[in-house]
Amino acid sequence: SQTIHQWPATLVQPVGSPLSLECTVEGTSNPNLYWYRQAAGRGLQLLFYSVGIGQISSEVPQNLSASRPQDRQFILSSKKLLLSDSGFYLCAWSVQMNTEAFFGQGTRLTVV
Amino acid sequence: SQQGEEDPQALSIQEGENATMNCSYKTSINNLQWYRQNSGRGLVHLILIRSNEREKHSGRLRVTLDTSKKSSSLLITASRAADTASYFCAGGGFQGAQKLVFGQGTRLTINP
Numbered sequence: 654s655q656t657i658h659q660w661p662a663t664l665v666q667p668v669g670s671p672l673s674l675e676c677t678v679e680g681t682s683n684p685n686l687y688w689y690r691q692a693a694g695r696g697l698q699l700l701f702y703s704v705g706i707g708q709i710s711s712e713v714p715q716n717l718s719a720s721r722p723q724d725r726q727f728i729l730s731s732k733k734l735l736l737s738d739s740g741f742y743l744c745a746w747s748v749q750m751n752t753e754a755f756f757g758q759g760t761r762l763t764v765v
Numbered sequence: 766s767q768q769g770e771e772d773p774q775a776l777s778i779q780e781g782e783n784a785t786m787n788c789s790y791k792t793s794i795n796n797l798q799w800y801r802q803n804s805g806r807g808l809v810h811l812i813l814i815r816s817n818e819r820e821k822h823s824g825r826l827r828v829t830l831d832t833s834k835k836s837s838s839l840l841i842t843a844s845r846a847a848d849t850a851s852y853f854c855a856g857g858g859f860q861g862a863q864k865l866v867f868g869q870g871t872r873l874t875i876n877p
Contacts, residue, residue: 659807687865696853696869697808710864743807747865753798754855754865756807 655680659744659757672731676744684746686727691741739764777874784841786871788854796857
């Protein structure tokens with residue numbers, strides 16, 4: 654069966670520090686991969702999505718970047734965090750655009 | 766900007782009553798999906814309705830889709846306290862792209 658792993662669950666980082674959040678999927682090949690951010694009590698903002706290795710589409714210009722070094726690995730990074738980067742980050746995958754998405758449990762990032 | 770907008774933003778009803786949430790979207794989609802999110806957790810897929818379908822059922826869930834009005838509704842019948850969560854709609858295949866765009870969500874509270 655397919656599973657998605659996202660870690661860490663919580664993270665507190667100082668302003669100006671780097672960030673690396675990792676997401677891996679098991680049990681499927683060539684998934685579509687997504688990074689979303691959710692502000693408290695709000696909806697999900699699509700940050701990046703990827704349809705294949707090295708193929709990254711950015712939805713919102715910002716202080717973050719994403720990479721897909723392997724088929725089932727999706728990484729969200731920042732060189733220097735801002736206070737506004739705080740939020741709940743969710744990774745998700747789907748088989749293709751016409752099917753349901755499966756979400757990780759999320760990472761609560763607090764930039765202090 | 767978000768393509769899905771849920772209405773109402775918050776809904777509080779008594780256990781046993783039916784809960785109806787609405788979703789509107791702005792551009793053409795291939796499918797419309799509904800998700801549930803318990804506080805501080807990832808999203809869980811509930812149901813998907815394709816653009817050529819008008820109504821779909823799954824257990825106590827009933828989803829309708831009106832592509833002429835670019836709107837969808839989610840009905841939860843015989844609500845239970847465990848249904849308390851946030852519910853999100855998401856448009857799939859937005860403009861043919863491989864991404865899933867979410868609305869702001871409806872916060873549903875079921876009072877025992």
